[in-house]
Amino acid sequence: xxxxxxxxxxxxxxxxxxxxxxxxxxxxxxxxxxxxxxxxxxxxxxxxxxxxxxxxxxxxxxxxxxxxxxxxxxxxxxxxxxxxxxxxxxxxxxxxxxxxxxxxxxxxxxxxxxxxxxxxxxxxxxxxxxxxxxxxxxxxxxxxxxxxxxxxxxxxxxxxxxxxxxxxxxxxxxxxxxxxxxxxxxxxxxxxxxxxxxxxxxxxxxxxxxxxxxxxxxxxxxxxxxxxxxxxxxxxxxxxxxxxxxxxxxxxxxxxxxxxxxxxxxxxxxxxxxxxxxxxxxxxxxxxxxxxxxxx
Amino acid sequence: xxxxxxxxxxxxxxxxxxxxxxxxxxxxxxxxxxxxxxxxxxxxxxxxxxxxxxxxxxxxxxxxxxxxxxxxxxxxxxxxxxxxxxxxxxxxxxxxxxxxxxxxxxxxxxxxxxxxxxxxxxxxxxxxxxxxxxxxxxxxxxxxxxxxxxxxxxxxxxxxxxxxxxxxxxxxxxxxxxxxxxxxxxxxxxxxxxxxxxxxxxxxxxxxxxxxxxxxxxxxxxxxxxxxxxxxxxxxxxxxxxxxxxxxxxxxxxxxxxxxxxxxxxxxxxxxxxxxxxxxxxxxxxxxxxxxxxxx
Numbered sequence: 001x002x003x004x005x006x007x008x009x010x011x012x013x014x015x016x017x018x019x020x021x022x023x024x025x026x027x028x029x030x031x032x033x034x035x036x037x038x039x040x041x042x043x044x045x046x047x048x049x050x051x052x053x054x055x056x057x058x059x060x061x062x063x064x065x066x067x068x069x070x071x072x073x074x075x076x077x078x079x080x081x082x083x084x085x086x087x088x089x090x091x092x093x094x095x096x097x098x099x100x101x102x103x104x105x106x107x108x109x110x111x112x113x114x115x116x117x118x119x120x121x122x123x124x125x126x127x128x129x130x131x132x133x134x135x136x137x138x139x140x141x142x143x144x145x146x147x148x149x150x151x152x153x154x155x156x157x158x159x160x161x162x163x164x165x166x167x168x169x170x171x172x173x174x175x176x177x178x179x180x181x182x183x184x185x186x187x188x189x190x191x192x193x194x195x196x197x198x199x200x201x202x203x204x205x206x207x208x209x210x211x212x213x214x215x216x217x218x219x220x221x222x223x224x225x226x227x228x229x230x231x232x233x234x235x236x237x238x239x240x241x242x243x244x245x246x247x248x249x250x251x252x253x254x255x256x257x258x259x260x261x262x263x264x265x266x267x268x269x270x271x272x273x274x275x276x277x278x279x280x281x282x283x284x285x286x287x288x289x290x291x292x293x294x295x296x
Numbered sequence: 297x298x299x300x301x302x303x304x305x306x307x308x309x310x311x312x313x314x315x316x317x318x319x320x321x322x323x324x325x326x327x328x329x330x331x332x333x334x335x336x337x338x339x340x341x342x343x344x345x346x347x348x349x350x351x352x353x354x355x356x357x358x359x360x361x362x363x364x365x366x367x368x369x370x371x372x373x374x375x376x377x378x379x380x381x382x383x384x385x386x387x388x389x390x391x392x393x394x395x396x397x398x399x400x401x402x403x404x405x406x407x408x409x410x411x412x413x414x415x416x417x418x419x420x421x422x423x424x425x426x427x428x429x430x431x432x433x434x435x436x437x438x439x440x441x442x443x444x445x446x447x448x449x450x451x452x453x454x455x456x457x458x459x460x461x462x463x464x465x466x467x468x469x470x471x472x473x474x475x476x477x478x479x480x481x482x483x484x485x486x487x488x489x490x491x492x493x494x495x496x497x498x499x500x501x502x503x504x505x506x507x508x509x510x511x512x513x514x515x516x517x518x519x520x521x522x523x524x525x526x527x528x529x530x531x532x533x534x535x536x537x538x539x540x541x542x543x544x545x546x547x548x549x550x551x552x553x554x555x556x557x558x559x560x561x562x563x564x565x566x567x568x569x570x571x572x573x574x575x576x577x578x579x580x581x582x583x584x585x586x587x588x589x590x591x592x
Contacts, residue, residue, distance in 0.1 A: 126515045146513050175512060185507060188500045189514040193521040195561075196492050199554040201576045204484045206549060208579075211481060215583055216471060217442050218485040219422045223587065224520040225489040230580040233573040237566055244561055251558055253502060255551075257495040262547055265491075265540055270533055277529040280497045283504075284526040287511055291519065 012067035020073030021137030037063035112153030147172035187246035308363035316369030317433030333359035400475035408449030443468035483542035
């Protein structure tokens with residue numbers, strides 16, 4: 001079943017950061033009217049004067065009351081709080097409610113308790129930029145990137161189809177899975193890498209306290225491995241706090257792999273070290289070839 | 297004391313890969329004649345027909361016999377073997393012998409046992425490319441990059457000055473330190489990052505065996521953190537085998553940092569988690585700002 005073209009009368013975007021601003025820009029051609037909701041005065045001013053939205057407000061109730069599509073583009077726990085505390089009672093019946101939070105179990109569970117008549121679905125676009133904020137908004141942010149959809153107890157077949165149409169409007173690649181599966185996957189490809197990057201930088205910072213020349217000799221390998229450690233700390237802490245179990249499981253698996261590597265290294269067992277590293281190298285080369293072929 | 301301009305009559309480059317080929321290209325304007333020594337027929341042919349060197353041979357003795365500057369640009373243990381087994385007896389007195397191996401203690405120790413009259417110094421240019429081999433040779437490879445010099449028992453003040461002049465000819469940035477200190481630093485900024493990258497890819501490969509969608513959702517964070525895992529396995533195994541002690545020490549430090557992070561995560565101690573992550577983030581941002589300002 002192919003979804004029809006996405007249209008909406010009134011889109012409300014809650015949270016005008018990189019994700020929300022880009023969503024507003026990308027969907028503007030498909031909707032009559034866009035309201036932006038954000039607590040920050042400068043952000044609202046920017047969104048309005050740069051034509052990212054038609055109207056701005058810092059009042060959630062007022063902002064979403066007339067919308068038929070609402071996108072929650074805030075940090076994960078802020079989204080959960082909005083869903084639990086207020087938003088269900090502000091929305092019109094038959095509104096499509098989706099979010100773009102980085103973990104999905106807490107959000108989808110909260111969505112499942114919304115009033116019947118709200119069509120809610122958890123989403124996670126696998127995209128981003130080095131910098132964030134409304135000024136980095138980009139209508140092409142979602143283009144060609146995976147867009148994960150996680151059903152909730154408030155996801156009807158029509159909810160799903162309308163969301164697929166929205167994903168198509170963004171030119172993103174839909175990927176449907178349940179929230180638990182999503183959170184396990186991102187624990188491996190996103191949250192574990194962040195923790196490794198942060199722990200690496202913490203380690204070499206201690207080393208640099210004894211020998212400052214470290215910062216001078218650090219080069220491309222360190223640049224890549226330390227990039228995630230430069231992520232927004234509160235954002236990452238928010239994400240990690242909502243995926244602790246899956247992250248702890250991955251950390252345990254990682255420790256085993258690192259211990260295996262270390263044992264081979266210390267015992268100078270070169271044959272088995274190469275046996276370990278070769279399929280790992282091949283997995284990486286295969287992945288990056290596909291990733292780059294898809295134009296990322 | 298400023299070193300004079302570097303000149304040589306006859307440069308011999310042993311090992312025509314990225315490092316050796318680039319060294320030959322960068323030094324050609326400063327020397328009368330360049331011999332390239334490599335066991336691979338195609339590599340020698342390429343170096344000759346592309347004007348990277350003047351003469352090629354697969355015979356080490358013949359290739360270095362008439363040189364007054366010899367650069368060993370082979371894997372670390374191959375360099376050590378050449379120094380221990382043969383090269384001292386092949387060289388003329390007063391030859392400058394340097395290497396570009398990735399670890400320095402084993403090499404510098406071997407150099408220290410060369411005949412008196414050989415002027416030997418350990419070197420490690422902190423540069424590289426994604427791809428390697430003679431076809432990737434680039435006269436600008438060393439430009440603006442740190443070039444570590446490690447003295448040996450065969451490094452006279454004149455050896456040092458002549459090498460500094462060579463580094464200046466490459467437009468690289470000299471950094472003088474002893475071999476032990478060098479090996480500790482690269483354990484932190486290069487070898488530990490490699491092991492983390494390999495262990496991460498091994499971990500998510502296991503995870504992907506249970507859920508193949510992992511490869512689809514992996515994005516920019518995973519791309520950066522997995523890049524080093526794609527390095528040449530035999531080259532990395534060679535490097536690691538000559539720096540086991542320093543790498544093991546860094547791995548122990550890393551495990552402590554990762555365990556600290558995990559404890560904060562599991563206990564949901566967000567305040568201390570942020571206290572841990574904030575200086576780490578700042579250290580990374582400060583470093584990358586300097587690194588990029590230096591045009592890297």
